[in-house]
Amino acid sequence: MRDHPSDFTPFAADPSGLPPVRGFLHAPAAAGDDGLVLTHGAGGNSRTALLVAVSRGFAAAGFRVLRCDLPFRQARATGPPSPSGAARDRAGLQAAVQALRDLGARRVVLGGLSYGGRQASMLAADAPDVAQALLLLSYPLHPPGKPEAPRTEHLPRLRTPAVFVFGTRDPFGAPAEIRQAASLVPAPTVLVELDGAGHDLSRNRRAAAETHREVAARALEALRSASLSRG
Numbered sequence: 001m002r003d004h005p006s007d008f009t010p011f012a013a014d015p016s017g018l019p020p021v022r023g024f025l026h027a028p029a030a031a032g033d034d035g036l037v038l039t040h041g042a043g044g045n046s047r048t049a050l051l052v053a054v055s056r057g058f059a060a061a062g063f064r065v066l067r068c069d070l071p072f073r074q075a076r077a078t079g080p081p082s083p084s085g086a087a088r089d090r091a092g093l094q095a096a097v098q099a100l101r102d103l104g105a106r107r108v109v110l111g112g113l114s115y116g117g118r119q120a121s122m123l124a125a126d127a128p129d130v131a132q133a134l135l136l137l138s139y140p141l142h143p144p145g146k147p148e149a150p151r152t153e154h155l156p157r158l159r160t161p162a163v164f165v166f167g168t169r170d171p172f173g174a175p176a177e178i179r180q181a182a183s184l185v186p187a188p189t190v191l192v193e194l195d196g197a198g199h200d201l202s203r204n205r206r207a208a209a210e211t212h213r214e215v216a217a218r219a220l221e222a223l224r225s226a227s228l229s230r231g
Contacts, residue, residue, distance in 0.1 A: 007056060011066060011099075018095035019088055022046075023068030026059035027103070035064040035105025036135070037096045041114030042080045045073050050113060050137070050201055050212050057216025064105050068096045070116060081115060090123040097130055109223065110160075111135030114172070114199065118151060121162065125154040134162040135219055138199050141173030141181055150177075155184040163190045163222045165215055167197025190222040 011025040023046045036058045040048050046069045055065040071092040072081040081089060093116075097108050110131035112120040117136035124130055142150050162185060166178050173181070175193055182189045194201060194211065201215050202208035 007059070008065075008067070011068075013095070013099040013102075015095045015098060018098070019071045019092040020074065021066075021068055021092070021096045021099045022074050023066055023096070024055075025103075026055050026063075026065035026067070028059045028062060028064075030062055031064045031104070032062045033104075033106040034062065035066070035100040035103075035108045037066050037068065037093065037100055037108060037110050037131075038135070039068050039070055039093065039096070039112040039116035039120070040073065041112075041116055041138075041140075044113070045069050045077075048113065049208065050215065053209065053212035054111075054137075054216045054219065057213065057220060061220055063109075064100060064103055066096055066100045068092075070119070086119060086122075089119050090126075093120055093123050094127065094130060107132045109133045109135050111137065113137040113201075114140045121158060121160075122154050124160040125157040128159040131160060133223060134158075134160050135165070135223070136162055137165045137215070137219075138170055138201055139164055139166065139173065139178065139181070141177050144171035147174075147177065150181065152181050152184055155181060156186065158185045159187050161188040163192060163219060165192040165194070165201065165219055165222075167194045167199065167201055169196060169198045172199055190225070192218045192222050194218075 008024045008026040013021040046067045070089045108131045110120045196203045202211045
């Protein structure tokens with residue numbers, strides 16, 4: 001999926017005491033009180049096709065959407081994040097949420113793909129008021145082939161309602177493992193399972209755009225059915 005400038009505009013903010021915010025803003029004419037901050041995984045950026053599709057789906061429903069690059073990706077165009085920089089990436093998400101609130105969003109969903117979703121959930125565990133809900137796309141429960149090393153230590157502290165969207169062929173977490181991890185969260189959770197989808201939440205390259213639109217629609221439905229966002 002290619003970017004269409006008519007759908008969104010480049011966005012930048014430089015808040016005092018926090019990392020800079022860089023990305024793209026989807027601001028529909030009929031925007032209401034709801035907003036979505038959405039970020040990428042360890043190997044991608046804010047132009048990732050899935051994020052563009054989800055952003056468009058939420059914008060069509062009246063959300064202001066800020067699709068942003070994490071600080072590690074702002075610092076270099078390629079390469080994975082460093083564990084030593086994770087706290088700064090979380091601070092970048094906090095800055096993005098504040099930027100969206102400054103634009104008029106009163107209720108914010110904080111979301112991310114893989115690494116971005118993990119950092120979003122860790123931020124919310126430490127700062128429960130940062131967002132009204134979480135959208136965790138392909139949460140990276142453990143490294144592929146290493147189920148003995150789950151990334152769940154913060155989940156019992158999570159007080160923010162969360163939607164987990166995952167594929168049944170994701171090597172970072174099988175459906176049963178994701179369900180078990182979600183059960184650790186004391187806040188309300190909704191699980192959205194995509195049969196046949198991998199970690200990129202597509203079933204195959206030819207049908208990727210169709211699956212990504214499905215992700216957007218089902219994520220919106222899950223948020224609304226659980227009263228995690230507007231009704």
